[in-house]
Amino acid sequence: MKIPVRFASALAVAVLVQPLAGAPVGAEDWPATVAEARGQTVYFNAWGGSENINRYLEWAAGRLEAEYGVTLRHVKLEDTATAVATVVAEKAAGKTSDGAVDLVWINGENFAAMKSQGLLAPGFATDLPNWAYVDTENKPTVSVDFTLPTDGQESPWGMAKLVFFADTARTGPIDAMPKSADELLDWAKAHPGRFSYPAPPDFIGSTFLKQVLSEAVADPAVLQRPVEEASFAAVTEPLFAYLDELTPVMWRQGRTFPQNYPAMKQLLADGELGIVFAFNPAEASGGIAAGELPDTVRSFTFARGTLGNTHFVAIPFNSSAKAGAKVVADFLLSPEAQARKEDPQYWGDPTVLAMDRLPPEDRAAFAAIDRGAATLAPEALGPVLPEPHPSWMGRIEAEWLKRYGS
Numbered sequence: 001m002k003i004p005v006r007f008a009s010a011l012a013v014a015v016l017v018q019p020l021a022g023a024p025v026g027a028e029d030w031p032a033t034v035a036e037a038r039g040q041t042v043y044f045n046a047w048g049g050s051e052n053i054n055r056y057l058e059w060a061a062g063r064l065e066a067e068y069g070v071t072l073r074h075v076k077l078e079d080t081a082t083a084v085a086t087v088v089a090e091k092a093a094g095k096t097s098d099g100a101v102d103l104v105w106i107n108g109e110n111f112a113a114m115k116s117q118g119l120l121a122p123g124f125a126t127d128l129p130n131w132a133y134v135d136t137e138n139k140p141t142v143s144v145d146f147t148l149p150t151d152g153q154e155s156p157w158g159m160a161k162l163v164f165f166a167d168t169a170r171t172g173p174i175d176a177m178p179k180s181a182d183e184l185l186d187w188a189k190a191h192p193g194r195f196s197y198p199a200p201p202d203f204i205g206s207t208f209l210k211q212v213l214s215e216a217v218a219d220p221a222v223l224q225r226p227v228e229e230a231s232f233a234a235v236t237e238p239l240f241a242y243l244d245e246l247t248p249v250m251w252r253q254g255r256t257f258p259q260n261y262p263a264m265k266q267l268l269a270d271g272e273l274g275i276v277f278a279f280n281p282a283e284a285s286g287g288i289a290a291g292e293l294p295d296t297v298r299s300f301t302f303a304r305g306t307l308g309n310t311h312f313v314a315i316p317f318n319s320s321a322k323a324g325a326k327v328v329a330d331f332l333l334s335p336e337a338q339a340r341k342e343d344p345q346y347w348g349d350p351t352v353l354a355m356d357r358l359p360p361e362d363r364a365a366f367a368a369i370d371r372g373a374a375t376l377a378p379e380a381l382g383p384v385l386p387e388p389h390p391s392w393m394g395r396i397e398a399e400w401l402k403r404y405g406s
Helices: 012-017 030-036 051-068 081-092 109-116 127-134 181-190 202-216 218-225 231-251 261-269 283-289 322-333 335-342 360-367 392-404
Strands: 043-049 073-075 103-106 154-161 161-169 274-277 296-301 305-315
Touching: 012 360, 043 051, 043 081, 043 322, 051 073, 051 322, 051 335, 081 109, 081 261, 081 322, 103 109, 103 322, 109 305, 127 322, 154 322, 161 261, 161 283, 181 202, 181 231, 202 218, 202 231, 202 392, 218 231, 218 392, 231 335, 231 392, 261 274, 274 360, 283 296, 305 322, 322 335, 335 360
Parallel strands: 043 073, 043 103
Antiparallel strands: 103 305, 154 305, 161 274, 161 296
16 A cells, blocks of 8 residues: 655654554554654665675565654675674674664574574564554464564565476476475486585575485474584584585586576576575576576475575664654555566566455455465465574584585
8 A cells, every 4th residue: 555655744654554444553663663763774784695685675675664754774785694793792792772784684593693693572462553464373474583583673575485496498397396305316416417506504505414414314393403513513414415416417517616696597598507496485486587587497395395584674683763763664565566576577586475364456466466386375385394493504604615615
């Protein structure tokens, strides 16, 4: 619902920014928050490695400026840890206000680090007006991030599910593609040089390692608990045995790795790789729509499931624009912003909203989205494997770097 702000007074602002009919305001002082946010600049630290995501944020910035008088600046990161390090350094220096980071795109290991060090603002997410639309019943990861309760310190922004895709013009029918990590290893051996993954600590590369471990570990429940050094070697032995077999048959014999997902996608487009993967079910369709991938690319997943999670936005404890950051987070949760984000021509990121909570016109907007021929139907995505406790990622990355990083 687009309601332009035409009046300068706080009273007019309070009236114009009320949420859509049927969505109760969470915080009693929300109109005051919106009034305070007017004129603020929000420095949003978020990964900048995807042109479609960057364009989406440019669109969001335009809408926020027009409707709320909030200026959104996208600080493009290669790694979210950079933003975390900035806030850590500011806290160590005693800078408890006017921080450089106002809002950060975050989840998993980085959320755990910020939460444990007291680097996040108090819980705010459940007080946002558009929280009323969030699917808390069927999407439990909107409130639990890599086994850790969010306590409202993160606002859910989108869903993620690991999917693989291939150019069927080169690899053959999509139905013949691997249906497990073990089958992927067999495929890589039969097609040497045609598979790779980004080098950890790149998030997508680390996700591949966690996927393999989740399938191979003797007791998956151990991954839901913090890593224990005494048992780390035994628990991860199947992962590194797998990688020892995979590495020699990878692209460039595993001597070098794609820098990140966009680089891996380009290798697929160039025909150097046969199979790649992403944490977005609509990524292949989005790549086709953008002219980055051939229209013969199709998606597939593993029969026993792939990793899935929710990604969030959070406000550092010393943000210089807390009110503006809350307005941005609420806008990113709006049906308008979520529907645009789920459309592959703009991004293709699955929504965190519950369709049965939306007004009819918003449900219709989601129903009208053309998800593209390369996007699997929700029922074809397979089971969701839970993310391991965040302590596993850093420990696995360190071990990977020791074994393969050179």
